[in-house]
Amino acid sequence: MTQKNSFIKFDKDGNKTHDYKSLADSITTLPTLRSNIVDLVQSTENTYQTDIPIFVNNVRKDQSLVAQILKVARASKYARLIQVDTISDAIQVLGVERLRNIALKQSFLGNFLKPNPYKHGFDWKAFWKHANAVGVISSIIAKRMGKSDHERFYTAGLLHDMGKMGAFCLDENKMLKVSSTARTQSRSFIQTEKELGTPRHDLLGEAIGESWDLPEYLIMVCRYHHTYFRGERMPDQSCSEKREQLNEYIDVVILANCWAKKLKQGYSGHSCIEEPESIILKNLNLPESMLEEIIPTIIAELNEGSFLDDLFEAA
Numbered sequence: 001m002t003q004k005n006s007f008i009k010f011d012k013d014g015n016k017t018h019d020y021k022s023l024a025d026s027i028t029t030l031p032t033l034r035s036n037i038v039d040l041v042q043s044t045e046n047t048y049q050t051d052i053p054i055f056v057n058n059v060r061k062d063q064s065l066v067a068q069i070l071k072v073a074r075a076s077k078y079a080r081l082i083q084v085d086t087i088s089d090a091i092q093v094l095g096v097e098r099l100r101n102i103a104l105k106q107s108f109l110g111n112f113l114k115p116n117p118y119k120h121g122f123d124w125k126a127f128w129k130h131a132n133a134v135g136v137i138s139s140i141i142a143k144r145m146g147k148s149d150h151e152r153f154y155t156a157g158l159l160h161d162m163g164k165m166g167a168f169c170l171d172e173n174k175m176l177k178v179s180s181t182a183r184t185q186s187r188s189f190i191q192t193e194k195e196l197g198t199p200r201h202d203l204l205g206e207a208i209g210e211s212w213d214l215p216e217y218l219i220m221v222c223r224y225h226h227t228y229f230r231g232e233r234m235p236d237q238s239c240s241e242k243r244e245q246l247n248e249y250i251d252v253v254i255l256a257n258c259w260a261k262k263l264k265q266g267y268s269g270h271s272c273i274e275e276p277e278s279i280i281l282k283n284l285n286l287p288e289s290m291l292e293e294i295i296p297t298i299i300a301e302l303n304e305g306s307f308l309d310d311l312f313e314a315a
Helices: 020-026 035-043 052-060 063-075 087-094 096-108 124-144 150-159 162-170 172-184 189-196 201-211 216-224 240-262 277-284 290-304 306-314
Strands: 008-010 016-018
Touching: 020 162, 020 201, 052 063, 052 087, 052 096, 063 087, 063 096, 087 096, 096 124, 096 150, 124 150, 124 240, 124 290, 150 216, 150 240, 162 172, 162 201, 172 189, 189 201, 201 216, 216 240, 240 277
Parallel strands: none
Antiparallel strands: 008 016
16 A cells, blocks of 8 residues: 555644554554454453453454464463363463463454565564564563553553554555665664654554554553653643553553563564663663563563464464
8 A cells, every 4th residue: 555645734834744643544454453352452451350251252252363372272382281172271271361462463463474465575573573572571571660550561562563564554665665774774763764754653553543442551652662751752641640650651661672672582673772771761760780680581481482473483
């Protein structure tokens, strides 16, 4: 799909800009998070409160998802301990968080993970690996901070770059140029978008989230994960307590994104590490020594989930 001229507008100073709402509404090739998947994700955001029957019912609404979950569960090293014939069996083998991760990957990234979805060379499996790593690291940081809703941080990390997927749907060739330029000139993806005048993935991600009526914390993470100073975020958000909560999601994802790059987890379209780690640690009131403390946990959790990537590679 090619971006249309009608999706250009002018700001109050007469400068040309993109009509992100129209761009988001025009995307027809990006698989949406269907209502049952949104319900499923929200039902697991506080793991200790997960209503298993509701969770199972949401999974059963999607036959292809059921088949994929059973496939993964049966291939798990734990499957030899229990016969896996139902979603309830799969929960015993994998747990609700992993089933949630499979659902997100299947529904949101499914079209991009088919063999050779694009002919010209963007590695969507590496993109998934990076997004998943940002989610995992975000959740670990949130646990370290004592957050009971650490699964929300995983979801925010996983979906923070969905604006890039939308931009590829709008104009694949332009986005391949952005990725190539960012890589060869050692620039960040968003800096290259600005220089080339293509739609910015942070603003497009925000517009997609609003179009799909996603939770506010996901929309704000998509919008502000390249905005490092809190004073420059959410100008219309008046409630200081709510602003603080949203800023925590944003900062944790920014930090996780930085560390995923440092640990060389997948590929997000560029290799430049631009995140000012010291600023974000100060925002969150975290010590600089925290990374060394949690790296073993990060590596263990990423390795534990690697068999899911192998299964999807073979799908």
